[in-house]
Amino acid sequence: MNYKTKEKVNLTVGYIGMIIVVMAWIYPVFFLIVNANKTASEYSKGDKTEIIFGTAFIDNAIKAWNKGIGDGVLNSLIYGFCGSSLAVIFAFLAAFGIVRLKMKNGLLWFLLIYSGTVFPFQMYLLPLFEAYVAIGIYNTKFGLILMYVSICIPFATFVLRGFFLTVPWELQELAKIEGASNLQILYKIMMPLAKAPLLLVFLIQFTWIWNDLLFGMVLSRSTSVRPVTSALVGMQNLYAQMDGPTILMATVMASIPTLVIFLLLQRHFIRGLTLGSMGTGKG
Amino acid sequence: MNFNKDTNQAYLYIAPAVILVSLICIYPIIRTFIMSFTDNDGLNPANFIGFDNYIKLFLDPNYIIPIKNTIIWTVLATVFPVAIGFLFAYSIQFLPRSNFFQILIYIPATVSAAAAGVLFGFILDKSGLFNQVLALIGFEHLNRDWLFRAPENTYSMIGAYTWQATGINMMIFLVGLQGLPKEPMEAAKIDGAKGFTLIFKIVIPMIMPYFVIASLLALINSFRIFDSVWVMTMGGPGRYSETLAVTMYREGFIIFDLGYAAAVAVLISLVGLVFSYYYLKSVLTKEDVS
Numbered sequence: 001m002n003y004k005t006k007e008k009v010n011l012t013v014g015y016i017g018m019i020i021v022v023m024a025w026i027y028p029v030f031f032l033i034v035n036a037n038k039t040a041s042e043y044s045k046g047d048k049t050e051i052i053f054g055t056a057f058i059d060n061a062i063k064a065w066n067k068g069i070g071d072g073v074l075n076s077l078i079y080g081f082c083g084s085s086l087a088v089i090f091a092f093l094a095a096f097g098i099v100r101l102k103m104k105n106g107l108l109w110f111l112l113i114y115s116g117t118v119f120p121f122q123m124y125l126l127p128l129f130e131a132y133v134a135i136g137i138y139n140t141k142f143g144l145i146l147m148y149v150s151i152c153i154p155f156a157t158f159v160l161r162g163f164f165l166t167v168p169w170e171l172q173e174l175a176k177i178e179g180a181s182n183l184q185i186l187y188k189i190m191m192p193l194a195k196a197p198l199l200l201v202f203l204i205q206f207t208w209i210w211n212d213l214l215f216g217m218v219l220s221r222s223t224s225v226r227p228v229t230s231a232l233v234g235m236q237n238l239y240a241q242m243d244g245p246t247i248l249m250a251t252v253m254a255s256i257p258t259l260v261i262f263l264l265l266q267r268h269f270i271r272g273l274t275l276g277s278m279g280t281g282k283g
Numbered sequence: 284m285n286f287n288k289d290t291n292q293a294y295l296y297i298a299p300a301v302i303l304v305s306l307i308c309i310y311p312i313i314r315t316f317i318m319s320f321t322d323n324d325g326l327n328p329a330n331f332i333g334f335d336n337y338i339k340l341f342l343d344p345n346y347i348i349p350i351k352n353t354i355i356w357t358v359l360a361t362v363f364p365v366a367i368g369f370l371f372a373y374s375i376q377f378l379p380r381s382n383f384f385q386i387l388i389y390i391p392a393t394v395s396a397a398a399a400g401v402l403f404g405f406i407l408d409k410s411g412l413f414n415q416v417l418a419l420i421g422f423e424h425l426n427r428d429w430l431f432r433a434p435e436n437t438y439s440m441i442g443a444y445t446w447q448a449t450g451i452n453m454m455i456f457l458v459g460l461q462g463l464p465k466e467p468m469e470a471a472k473i474d475g476a477k478g479f480t481l482i483f484k485i486v487i488p489m490i491m492p493y494f495v496i497a498s499l500l501a502l503i504n505s506f507r508i509f510d511s512v513w514v515m516t517m518g519g520p521g522r523y524s525e526t527l528a529v530t531m532y533r534e535g536f537i538i539f540d541l542g543y544a545a546a547v548a549v550l551i552s553l554v555g556l557v558f559s560y561y562y563l564k565s566v567l568t569k570e571d572v573s
Contacts, residue, residue: 011377011378011391014374014377014378015378015379017302017377018374018375019382020386022387024386025388025391025446026387026388026390026391028391028403028406028446029390029391030401030403031402031406037403038421044410047415048411048412049412049415049416049417049419052557055535071453072344072466073436090303090361091300092298092299093296093297093299093300094296094297094301095298096296096298097292097293097294097295097296097297098293098296101290101293101296102289102290103293103294103297104290105292109297109301112301112304112305112309113297113300113301113304115304115308116304116307116308116309117308118353118556118559118563119308119312119555119556120507120528120533120548120551120552120555121310121507122309122310122315122409122507122509122528122547122548122551122552123315123316123548123549123552124308124312124536125315125531125532125536125548126309126311126314126316126318126535126541126544126545126548127310127311127314127315127318128307128311128536130325130538131311146303147307148306149303149309150303150304150306150308151302151307151308153303153304154304154308157300160404180291181293182296204450207393207486210395211395211396211397211399213395213396213509213513213514214509214510214532215536217532218532218536219330229395229397229398229510230397232398232401233400233401233419233513233514236401236404236514240401240404240405244405246558247401247405248402248405250401251398251401251402254397255394255398257309258393258394259390259393259394260389261393262389263386266386277519
């Protein structure tokens with residue numbers, strides 16, 4: 001009995017301690033939300049820890065949207081959806097070809113594709129910028145989508161190759177005997193089986209594209225093209241001193257999609273994250 | 284016959300991926316490598332200058348600062364996120380409703396480095412939250428402009444980065460801890476091991492592979508740190524908080540010394556590849572086991 005009560009006390013102390021630690025840990029998020037609702041003068045003159053149930057919420061949201069974060073959000077939604085879904089499709093095709101069509105030197109082809117994510121991104125920037133300017137796709141949505149698709153392919157291929165290695169061969173052989181073409185096998189048999197990995201890869205790559213700053217900075221400039229992260233940083237440089245709460249509100253807006261994706265996926269995230277985190281799997 | 288037809292068809296399946304990756308990823312890597320041996324400035328025809336850019340990199344006193352900062356980043360932005368991530372994982376696994384704690388602790392990790400950088404720009408501002416809280420608890424004399432003074436700014440940014448980078452490490456350790464057999468722990472407890480003895484003698488050795496993976500991952504990411512530094516200080520004031528990745532960007536896209544920027548990129552890659560090699564090795568062997 002004594003042992004048990006001691007355990008219970010320990011647990012309660014630990015619980016309370018952990019609640020305090022975690023509250024301190026997420027306090028910056030609380031600070032962000034509270035201060036995004038203040039007016040500019042309430043923020044700049046006032047106590048930052050003070051909670052004001054202000055009416056500035058809608059005002060700040062409208063200002064933030066119109067001063068640049070709106071364009072950024074819409075652009076990044078396009079980049080995230082197009083970039084990630086095209087990358088997943090191309091990677092799905094490639095992984096199917098390499099594994100299920102028993103490609104000669106399949107491992108080498110896979111390594112060729114995978115090598116695209118082994119190097120730090122610093123190695124890509126100068127030639128991409130140079131080539132984009134020369135071809136005339138610098139600062140275009142097409143240019144950014146092209147880059148995001150390509151950069152997301154290696155990690156997606158890595159995961160989907162792993163998936164194809166686990167699918168039993170009997171299914172495929174049976175369909176073959178019945179006269180199904182490879183494309184039909186891919187579409188009718190593999191696709192339904194691959195729903196979970198496909199969705200997981202899509203969401204991880206979407207998150208990566210959404211959070212990317214470096215490529216957006218290097219390959220775009222104008223507000224109608226730049227992604228949400230560059231838009232946010234650009235706004236910070238222009239307005240942070242004058243109107244803090246609007247920038248904080250923009251920060252909230254720029255963070256909602258990835259937060260929602262995490263809450264949807266939670267633990268499924270982790271496998272994908274650790275596997276591909278050197279490259280575009282990083283959250 | 285049928286088999287051959289399939290392998291030929293396979294080329295069509297991999298073609299889009301191979302073409303895109305070759306054009307957008309592999310071509311730039313090769314081109315950057317070549318560029319690093321030239322005096323390319325984006326305007327005049329480039330000349331081959333051998334290892335001059337690399338020699339300059341190590342002799343120029345200006346570049347001692349970014350190299351030093353990068354080393355500080357690599358060490359501290361690995362140690363703190365991994366250690367704190369482990370402590371979080373280890374503590375919450377004992378608690379009921381650990382899922383709830385896990386989600387809250389992970390939330391900063393869902394935010395982009397850019398957004399976290401903007402947020403901490405406000406928090407660490409001269410009249411920002413951090414200084415106000417310091418004053419509130421009686422440490423007003425410590426108040427300063429955290430992001431505009433070296434070396435405080437580098438340490439402040441590492442703090443902000445740690446806040447954001449810890450979540451993933453906690454997740455990695457949670458996976459590791461869940462897979463642990465209970466018997467050795469129970470046996471050690473009965474033998475009277477507790478607290479730190481238990482952690483250092485029993486738990487950490489048992490989840491060592493996860494420590495290796497988390498640390499290598501943290502090394503890879505902190506060695507090429509760019510976003511956080513760029514958003515919070517742009518490497519300033521002057522170049523006092525610059526890291527190598529920021530140097531590379533500045534040389535390439537502001538000063539337009541492309542050859543030199545390429546050399547910095549190659550240097551980042553060489554070190555990064557060493558980390559990546561060991562990382563992939565440990566991740567892939569873990570995969571084979573499970």
